[in-house]
Amino acid sequence: MHRFAVVVALLTVVAAGPASAQDIDAVFKAFGLLGTWSPNCSDKSQPRLTFAGGSKPTASFNNPARDESGEASVTAAERVSDEKVSVTVTPAKRNGKSVDPKSSESRPQIMAIEKVGDKIKGPSGPTLERCAN
Helix, strand or coil: CHHHHHHHHHHHHHHHCCCCHHHHHHHHHHHCCCEEEECCCCCCCCCEEEEECCCCCEEEEEEHHHCEEEEEEEEEEEEEECCEEEEEEEEEEECCEECCCCCHHHCCEEEEEEEECCEEECCCCCCEEECCC
16 A cells, blocks of 8 residues: 555656746746845845746846856746745856756755745845846
């Protein structure tokens, strides 16, 4: 019986498959996540986090103060509640260089993002405001 339950669980996961780009776009749009976010948009030295949709949704960051940047493919997005979304990303580039797909750095990561009024906040770090540019 245990083996049967495991097989059913695996088939359910495989049958569901990854979310499509349209599903991700729908979640991003409904949550209001598309665009660029920063702790202080008027200060260009502040970090920026950008969510883009389309056929290949991405999440990218740029932190001028630490001379860091990165880009990740968004492989799933799920609306957890009216105020929370879960976004699964797979790192693709770090500081302009491709991430080795065999490295531990390339493992999918789940980001829980929460709305705080008209701002967003991850599990750690500052609250981010939407930037006009």
